[in-house]
Amino acid sequence: MIDITPVTSNPSALVDSTTVSFTEFIKHEKPKSMTVAVIGLGYVGLPLSLQFARCGAKVLGLDVDTAKVEALTASQSYIKHIAPETIKTVVDDKSFIASTDFSLIRNVDAVIICVPTPLNKNREPDISYIIETGKALAPYLQKGTLVVLESTTYPGTTDEDLRSVIETHSGLKAGTDFHLAFSPEREDPGNPSSVVATIPKVVGGYTPACLKKAIELYSMAIKTLVPVSSCRVAEATKLLENTFRGVNIALVNELKIVYSAMGIDVWEVINAAKTKPFGFMAFYPGPGLGGHCIPIDPFYLTWKAREYGQHTRFIELAGEINTAMPDYVVHRIADALNDRSKAIKGSRLLIVGLAYKPNVDDERESPSYVLLEKLQNRGAEVAYYDPYVPVIKLTREHPQFAGMRSVSWDSDTLQSFDLAIIATNHSNVNYQQLSDWSNGIVDSRNAMSGLKTKAHQVWKA
Numbered sequence: 001m002i003d004i005t006p007v008t009s010n011p012s013a014l015v016d017s018t019t020v021s022f023t024e025f026i027k028h029e030k031p032k033s034m035t036v037a038v039i040g041l042g043y044v045g046l047p048l049s050l051q052f053a054r055c056g057a058k059v060l061g062l063d064v065d066t067a068k069v070e071a072l073t074a075s076q077s078y079i080k081h082i083a084p085e086t087i088k089t090v091v092d093d094k095s096f097i098a099s100t101d102f103s104l105i106r107n108v109d110a111v112i113i114c115v116p117t118p119l120n121k122n123r124e125p126d127i128s129y130i131i132e133t134g135k136a137l138a139p140y141l142q143k144g145t146l147v148v149l150e151s152t153t154y155p156g157t158t159d160e161d162l163r164s165v166i167e168t169h170s171g172l173k174a175g176t177d178f179h180l181a182f183s184p185e186r187e188d189p190g191n192p193s194s195v196v197a198t199i200p201k202v203v204g205g206y207t208p209a210c211l212k213k214a215i216e217l218y219s220m221a222i223k224t225l226v227p228v229s230s231c232r233v234a235e236a237t238k239l240l241e242n243t244f245r246g247v248n249i250a251l252v253n254e255l256k257i258v259y260s261a262m263g264i265d266v267w268e269v270i271n272a273a274k275t276k277p278f279g280f281m282a283f284y285p286g287p288g289l290g291g292h293c294i295p296i297d298p299f300y301l302t303w304k305a306r307e308y309g310q311h312t313r314f315i316e317l318a319g320e321i322n323t324a325m326p327d328y329v330v331h332r333i334a335d336a337l338n339d340r341s342k343a344i345k346g347s348r349l350l351i352v353g354l355a356y357k358p359n360v361d362d363e364r365e366s367p368s369y370v371l372l373e374k375l376q377n378r379g380a381e382v383a384y385y386d387p388y389v390p391v392i393k394l395t396r397e398h399p400q401f402a403g404m405r406s407v408s409w410d411s412d413t414l415q416s417f418d419l420a421i422i423a424t425n426h427s428n429v430n431y432q433q434l435s436d437w438s439n440g441i442v443d444s445r446n447a448m449s450g451l452k453t454k455a456h457q458v459w460k461a
């Protein structure tokens with residue numbers, strides 16, 4: 001199997017391929033060629049497109065974001081862990097083309113949908129991106145084409161919502177005229193040993209023939225496939241995986257507070273517990289949940305469960321605990337400042353790590369934003385440092401921070417803050433320098449463990 005591990009970045013090798021037309025692209029046959037459209041070229045869709053392209057498929061990448069399409073056409077990457085050379089290879093050998101033109105779907109054997117599935121402002125599922133995509137692809141869908149949804153969502157989205165929108169707008173019938181399937185993505189951003197090709201992939205079909213077709217497609221690019229009996233089982237599997245994570249993180253977050261009150265370090269406890277060779281899996285506490293999956297996906301299930309008169313108490317409780325974690329960190333910041341006869345109001349505070357998890361540039365739903373907001377609301381002067389996020393982009397949730405820039409990493413800058421708050425523990429941050437240069441540290445990630453620090457300098461949170 002071919003993986004898509006990025007190679008060293010070499011921007012000088014960029015070429016302008018904007019003139020390659022789709023007709024020329026499709027004519028440039030490859031052995032065992034299959035044409036796959038991937039809709040939504042983000043953190044999930046782009047690596048998947050590259051994986052298919054490198055395994056012999058012709059890949060048409062579709063996105064509504066023209067900036068992404070232009071970047072890919074010029075072999076540029078907008079995702080940190082995907083090197084431009086990886087894109088250039090598949091653009092140059094005509095395995096991959098990016099476009100905004102949905103009519104090109106007429107020419108493909110399969111369509112894979114990887115669009116966002118956020119929550120709306122009432123924290124309910126927003127599947128409008130899936131519905132819009134269904135409407136956009138339907139007029140061009142040909143008989144016999146396979147449509148696979150990969151976006152994380154509640155059971156029933158594929159065989160109810162997506163099926164009905166495609167059938168209405170195409171006049172074709174799922175299971176008879178076109179194939180329909182669901183296959184959840186299992187991306188692990190920031191984990192260098194996580195490679196699309198080697199992560200087993202669950203696949204569920206609308207009919208047995210749909211499943212067979214989907215297995216045929218994915219077996220081109222993925223080593224291990226896990227067929228299940230329906231789209232709903234595949235959708236429910238993904239929600240179990242993410243709920244499992246959310247609930248277990250809530251458990252250690254709660255234990256962090258309880259053990260801290262007892263004078264026990266929860267990280268030491270977890271490290272000891274994880275030596276048990278069976279029946280235990282280590283999860284780590286933090287300042288709250290972030291990212292596009294764990295804080296969101298379980299609530300897709302909660303919402304759908306109500307339709308069946310069911311309640312998801314574990315999910316609600318875990319959500320409550322995880323959402324309260326930034327308040328706990330603020331409380332510890334107040335303690336640390338109090339120790340220095342200071343208040344939050346008027347203090348200069350530095351958040352270290354804006355991304356929601358280590359070693360990624362993805363700051364969606366990051367609890368660091370919640371910390372910035374809560375501390376600002378209490379009258380602190382707040383800044384952030386993150387080598388992966390030099391400037392904050394405009395977000396729907398926190399538009400007030402758009403344009404804010406990461407401070408520089410030097411002793412003068414760090415000394416100018418009353419406290420540094422470690423919210424994300426990127427491995428390329430020098431925490432010994434942080435100890436040497438900062439006046440005080442509130443550590444929500446145990447990043448200072450084992451380093452030389454001064455007395456009363458570090459407060460775990």
Ligand SMILES: NC(=O)c1ccc[n+]([C@@H]2O[C@H](COP(=O)([O-])OP(=O)(O)OC[C@H]3O[C@@H](n4cnc5c(N)ncnc54)[C@H](O)[C@@H]3O)[C@@H](O)[C@H]2O)c1
Binds near residue numbers: 064117
């Ligand atoms: N990021 C992860 O680690 C991860 C892991 C597993 C599953 N997922 C799930 O995969 C899905 C996609 O997540 P992501 O992180 O790749 O999101 P993303 O925001 O990085 O990418 C989504 C892409 O879809 C595009 N898009 C939006 N509407 C569109 C439309 N109507 N037509 C075409 N393109 C459109 C956006 O421009 C964007 O490029 C979500 O359901 C998410 O929950 C994400």
